[in-house]
Amino acid sequence: MRMRVRLRNVLLLTAVLCFSPLLWLSLFSQNDHDEYEAILEQRFAELRDRLHYAESLSRQRENDLFILRNHFSYLVSTMHTNGTVQLNRTLEDMLLATKTNMSGFVGTIHLPSIFTHLPHLSGHPESMRPAFKMSKNRYGVSIVMGVPTIKREKISYLTETLRSLIDELNAEEKEDCLIVLFIAEPWDLNYVKDLGNKVHSLFRDHIQSGLLEVIAPPAGFYPDLEHLKESFGDTKTRVRWRTKQNLDYSFLMLHARSRGVYYVQLEDDVIAKPGYLSIMKSFAHQQKIDDWMLLEFSALGFIGKMFKSADLPYVVEFFLMFYADKPIDWLLDHLLMVKVCNPEKDLKHCGRMKLAVRRRFKPSLFQHVGVTSSLKGKVQKLKDKDFGKLGLFRAHVNPSATLSTSLHTYKKYQLFKAYVGETFFWATNPSEGDIIDFKFTPPVNVEKFLFRSGNIDHMDDRLYDATVEILPAQQPKGPIDLSDLNLFAGQKQPKENGYYIIGLFNDKGFVESTVPETLGKIDVLRIHFHSKSENWVILSEILIKERKA
Known part of the structure; x- marks a missing residue:
């Protein structure tokens, strides 16, 4: 009897020892497959949205x-x-x-156009182009941001807003977006020119580079605003203000629609979080299905609302149909309701259906800082509670890679999610010899890299005694000169043969460096820990930039 029990135990132990490695290999392979599949989905989403943008331009x-x-x-x-x-x-x-x-x-029907809703524009093409324009005509960017502004009596927040939007962009992001400042004072061209000159003096380099442009609408674009029908208990002044605002947004959107893949509506009294542009772009690419109409990056009003540029003609046409009837945020909600709500269902069902096409990103990327409203006499102390603290991570669009690490990941803060800009990577205490690998599929020509560790909530969770190493796809035949990198690696050695140390984390847990072009295409980029740490580690920013051909 004992022999049978022992034999059975031996067989069970043998089975466990044989199948455990296969099970672990299967799980690891599946994890790699899932990560690679997610990256491909994002790339596909980006190409899909660019195709829709191109089709929209073709129709135009x-x-x-x-x-x-x-x-x-x-x-x-x-x-x-x-x-x-x-x-x-x-x-x-x-x-x-x-x-x-x-x-x-001849004899065919004619579709509605802007002249249907604004008939006074017929025969006046000059009323449909900016009366003032300061621009380098940048086209083909990923994101266009519209910032309307008007003359305020007491205080202006415009300079602070523009500085925040520009300062929170890195060099690569500045090349892939456009900020359109829309001075909505069509009856005061002198003020428009004065403000345009002021913006030019403060942001000369950014106007010259094409990042920032300034426009103003012509007075002829606007119909008679003095004989509007009052509604919803609003005063004549408020009805005129909200009607003109609807027309301001419409002109700005139509101007911006052909300039980029996505359009984001902002206001002139907001501040932005670091990395906001890459986060917005990454969130748009993460949408696995193409049925969204609106992505929201702020909970307030018409701030931080992203549209696909291909959808703007339909959005603007809806606004123009009812521009004199309701405020812009009401019209936007009605547009979504008309699109997805079933009149035979209740309001709860309608709300769920709208959430399917109106998707919210948290935490908010923009905070409202203004107190004085653009409506004369109105005080507006609105704050976005979801804005919270400064950003805990910064997103970038990185090349396709298979990721792996010997560190133990904490909860949902996975390496892959940090790599695509969804959150930060958080792991328990590293030991000597631990690694984080980025294996490129296929190998890429890397121009530079940047890794930032820790964040404002966990400032001690940084990488200290760690190096960045690379494995070329083909080993160089001769010696590689890394003297320009100013490395002081001391006795530190790569984890494996064939790797080169090209970066050292400083005492702030930060490393940034270029990659010598002589190394050719890179197969693996690795973070190598050289000693045990008492603290956990956070990677709050991962940037790997490909060298342009």
């Missing part, structure tokens, strides 16, 4: 071409009929071709 160009053909046909026909000018053979051929091309449109 087709519409412009149709209008141009109409005008050309009318002009040439008038000249021919009135005998204003003797047509040569070439012009007659052009007229015949134009008539042939346009014949298919």
